[in-house]
Amino acid sequence: MRTKTFAAAALLAAASLTLTACGSGGDSDKPVAVVSEEAGSDKAATVLDQPFEKPDLVLTDTQGKKYDLRKETQGKPTLIYFGYTHCPDVCPSTMSNIAVAKKQLPKAEQDDLRVVLVTTDPDRDTPAELGKWLKGIDPQFVGLTGDFSTIQAGARTLGIAFDPPKKDKNGKLISEHGTQVIAFSPKTDGGYVLYGEDATVDDYTKDLPKLVKGQKP
Numbered sequence: 001m002r003t004k005t006f007a008a009a010a011l012l013a014a015a016s017l018t019l020t021a022c023g024s025g026g027d028s029d030k031p032v033a034v035v036s037e038e039a040g041s042d043k044a045a046t047v048l049d050q051p052f053e054k055p056d057l058v059l060t061d062t063q064g065k066k067y068d069l070r071k072e073t074q075g076k077p078t079l080i081y082f083g084y085t086h087c088p089d090v091c092p093s094t095m096s097n098i099a100v101a102k103k104q105l106p107k108a109e110q111d112d113l114r115v116v117l118v119t120t121d122p123d124r125d126t127p128a129e130l131g132k133w134l135k136g137i138d139p140q141f142v143g144l145t146g147d148f149s150t151i152q153a154g155a156r157t158l159g160i161a162f163d164p165p166k167k168d169k170n171g172k173l174i175s176e177h178g179t180q181v182i183a184f185s186p187k188t189d190g191g192y193v194l195y196g197e198d199a200t201v202d203d204y205t206k207d208l209p210k211l212v213k214g215q216k217p
Contacts, residue, residue, distance in 0.1 A: 044195060044203035045217045051190030052182060054078075055154035059118065059146035062131030067144055069116070069154075070189075077212040078114040078184040080191070082155050082162060084121035084175045085133040090197050091117075092137070094181060099138040101204035109212045112186075116142045118151055120162045120177045158182055158191060183207075187214035 054070050061067040069080075079098060083091035095117060102110055117134065119125035122145045130143030145151075148164060155162060155178070162177030183193040193211065195203070207217035 044199045045207055046194040046196075047216050048192050048194060051185070051188065051192040052158050054184055054189050054191065055080075055157050057118070057144070057146075057150065057154040059144040059151070060127055062127045062134065062143045064127045067142070069144070072142075073114045073116070073184070074189060075186055076112060076114045077186045077214065078116060079181055079211075080116045080118065080158070080184065081181045082118050082120050082151075082160050082177055083179070084119050084165075084177075085125050085129055086121065086173070087175065090179050094179065094197060094199075095134075095137050095141065097199065097201045098181070098204055099141070100201045101208050102138065102140075104205050105208055105212065109209075110140070113140075113208070113212055114142060115140070116144060118144045118155070120151065120155075120175045121165050122146060122148050122151060123165070124173075183211045185214040186212070193217060 054073070057069040059067055059069065081091075081094060081098075083094065085091070095115075098115055102113060102115065105113065115138070117130070119130060125143075125145050127143070127145060130145055134141045134143045152162065158180070160178040160180055160182075162175060165173050165175040168174050179197040181195040181199065182191040183195070184191045193207075193216070210217050
């Protein structure tokens with residue numbers, strides 16, 4: 001099983017230094033999640049020795065309703081990812097990988113699992129835009145938008161950094177953001193497992209049956 005224990009403090013320290021720009025080619029830094037690979041590891045799942053606390057975020061869902069992240073996901077296996085709908089590569093592939101793996105779970109576990117995309121581009125990602133995009137991936141996925149500074153502060157509590165969207169050298173608006181997926185335990189509500197953008201469908205397919213039970217992958 002592709003797992004590794006890694007200090008959450010080290011991830012937090014590195015988070016402010018590492019960003020990945022969706023669609024920006026190979027010039028970007030690797031996301032903080034692959035810090036473990038620098039030690040010669042090819043692990044997909046990083047098991048944190050100090051779990052993250054779930055962000056205290058109250059945002060807007062795809063129906064335009066208030067969504068209290070902690071309250072709505074309490075006691076539920078939860079995967080949280082920060083990205084945006086105009087991302088041409090990392091974001092859709094990450095969400096699609098999770099969606100494919102989720103379909104391998106029993107129906108009851110699929111219904112119990114919460115997969116949450118929090119936008120890093122709230123100006124363009126309206127509730128309707130998020131809803132349309134996620135419907136094409138998995139209608140059960142939760143999309144959240146809101147005030148940029150609020151979202152950014154919430155992400156930082158998970159060691160995830162991102163900047164306001166900006167234009168690249170071709171004039172295209174992009175959002176540079178950390179590409180970690182963090183799994184929260186239904187037992188403790190702590191974020192105890194972290195995945196980077198290199199996690200595959202097979203990785204999630206193998207790990208989700210344990211994650212929905214709050215077990216280590």
